[in-house]
Amino acid sequence: MPYALKEFTVSSAAARVLSRPFSLGRLTVPNRIAMSPMTRSFSPGGVPGENVAAYYARRAAAGVGLIITEGTYVDHPSAGQDAGVPRFHGEEQLAGWRRVAGAVHAAGGRIVPQLWHIGMVREQGQPPIADAPPMGPSGLTLTGTEGGGRAMTRADIDDVIGAFAQAASDAERIGFDGVEIHGAHGYLIDQFLWSYTNRRTDMYGGHAVERTRFAAEVVEAIRERVSTDFPVIFRFSQWKAGDYDARLAETADELQAVLAPLADAGVSAFHASTRRYWEPEFDGSDLNLAGWAKKLTGKAAITVGSVGLNADVLHGNAAPAGLEPLVERLERDEFDLVAVGRALLADPEWARKVLDGQVDGFLAFTREAEETLF
Numbered sequence: 001m002p003y004a005l006k007e008f009t010v011s012s013a014a015a016r017v018l019s020r021p022f023s024l025g026r027l028t029v030p031n032r033i034a035m036s037p038m039t040r041s042f043s044p045g046g047v048p049g050e051n052v053a054a055y056y057a058r059r060a061a062a063g064v065g066l067i068i069t070e071g072t073y074v075d076h077p078s079a080g081q082d083a084g085v086p087r088f089h090g091e092e093q094l095a096g097w098r099r100v101a102g103a104v105h106a107a108g109g110r111i112v113p114q115l116w117h118i119g120m121v122r123e124q125g126q127p128p129i130a131d132a133p134p135m136g137p138s139g140l141t142l143t144g145t146e147g148g149g150r151a152m153t154r155a156d157i158d159d160v161i162g163a164f165a166q167a168a169s170d171a172e173r174i175g176f177d178g179v180e181i182h183g184a185h186g187y188l189i190d191q192f193l194w195s196y197t198n199r200r201t202d203m204y205g206g207h208a209v210e211r212t213r214f215a216a217e218v219v220e221a222i223r224e225r226v227s228t229d230f231p232v233i234f235r236f237s238q239w240k241a242g243d244y245d246a247r248l249a250e251t252a253d254e255l256q257a258v259l260a261p262l263a264d265a266g267v268s269a270f271h272a273s274t275r276r277y278w279e280p281e282f283d284g285s286d287l288n289l290a291g292w293a294k295k296l297t298g299k300a301a302i303t304v305g306s307v308g309l310n311a312d313v314l315h316g317n318a319a320p321a322g323l324e325p326l327v328e329r330l331e332r333d334e335f336d337l338v339a340v341g342r343a344l345l346a347d348p349e350w351a352r353k354v355l356d357g358q359v360d361g362f363l364a365f366t367r368e369a370e371e372t373l374f
Contacts, residue, residue: 014327015357022065022336024300025268026186026229027177029110029337030063032330033351036304036341037114037180037235040070041084042169046128048086048096059344060109063351066337067109068180068233068271069100071116074163077132078149079117087128088167098174105175112178112233115167117160119188120197120243124148136191137214138199142240157204157214160188165221168232178231181218184273187241189215193248193258194240208249208257219265233302234262237273238289244275252282256296269300271339275307275312278325291334303329304339323354 022029035056043052056067073080075089087093097113104111120136134149135156141147152160168179183189191197191215197206204213215234222232238260240246249255259270272290274281281289291301306312307326326338343350 010364011324012241012357014323015355017327017331018323018338019355022300025178025231026227027110027231029065030108031063031351031355032337033064033354034066034068034302034337034339035059035064035344036072036339037068037182038345039085043084043086043096045083045092046073046085046090047093049278050099050108051094052086053100053291056100056111057103057107057109058348059351060104060111061107062349064109064340064344066177067111068339069111069113071114071182072167073128074115074117074160074167076117076160076163078119078122078135079341080140080164081118081122081126082126083127085314088115088170089163094170094174097171097176101175101177104236110177112176112180113167113171114180114182114235115164115171115368116182117163117188118225120147120149121187122149123333136188136199137204138266140187140191140199142191144196144241151200159218159227161214161218161221164218165225168222168230169225172226172230178225178233179222180233180235180271181215181222181236183215184235184237184271186243186246186276190236190240190248193236194246196246197309208254209261212258212261216261216265219262219267223266231268232266233266233269233271235271236272236293237277238281239273252285252292252296255281255292259293259297263297263299267297267299269302270294270338271302271304272335274303275302275340277307279305287334288329289330294333294335300337302337302339303335304341307338307340307343307367314345 018032071199072086072088101111120134120141122134135152139149139151171179192213200212238247248258270293272293277288280286281292290301294301
């Protein structure tokens with residue numbers, strides 16, 4: 001078999017804890033399970049079609065409380081590099097997203113789009129706009145080298161901030177339940193946050209607080225364009241694509257310097273991306289990254305990272321694991337929601353089975369199997 005499912009019994013107490021609703025602004029999520037954003041290239045021309053609506057609606061119908069969509073490009077020429085990745089701008093694209101949101105709501109779920117600009121990760125000459133140059137805070141790639149792009153001017157910064165704000169405004173207008181800003185994994189916003197890629201000497205560079213200015217201005221611009229109770233989630237990470245040992249913050253104080261300006265700007269919840277949710281983030285405490293985000297800011301937090309496994313699938317042989325340790329952390333309010341990725345790819349019914357006390361683990365599966373699931 002290309003992939004296999006291994007069953008674990010979920011205790012009634014665990015199922016009960018995961019079944020509790022959670023409120024975030026005007027949004028009430030029916031349970032604590034969220035679908036993690038996972039990039040797909042199934043939207044030709046950047047338009048999410050009926051297949052995309054069905055993909056998300058199927059998981060909502062099976063009990064996922066909150067769908068966080070795959071990354072969607074904001075309206076900026078350098079935002080992406082894949083013509084099959086959906087865009088969150090344009091009449092046809094937004095009409096497609098309206099249908100997606102409607103399908104998820106009809107299935108009983110809640111949904112937010114993830115808004116994305118890849119920055120210096122972009123390769124020159126790639127679609128959807130081939131002649132758009134890669135750009136970032138200092139024109140540096142994640143390896144610290146020049147990547148054929150350029151450092152962003154103030155006009156570039158203003159344009160990108162405006163693109164995020166417009167996308168959020170459109171999301172509310174067409175019926176989404178909130179938005180998530182992609183500020184993780186070495187993409188544009190994270191490139192500003194990280195000292196390794198942000199070498200600016202103006203107001204957008206320098207110490208940690210100064211490096212948060214761009215992200216905070218994105219949040220502030222969104223807040224100006226949406227309702228006061230419209231949830232704004234900010235996804236962040238220590239690790240970067242291709243550099244799993246990278247860190248924004250070595251201590252809790254350093255992390256607070258990054259997150260506090262974002263919380264003050266209007267973030268409703270922090271989505272803390274880790275490879276393994278059970279690992280303590282800093283010495284002297286069992287709190288994971290989401291737990292620290294909640295403790296330091298007082299904002300809601302979403303955890304993610306190899307849920308249902310005993311290891312990161314990219315590092316060693318991952319095997320199924322029970323959810324009891326996760327639920328114990330959730331029950332003591334270390335974080336508020338649990339984002340799940342690969343388990344929901346392997347089995348769209350995973351959330352229902354967990355909430356019904358049937359299974360809570362899965363085996364890693366091949367890329368060939370993954371491609372047959374959409």
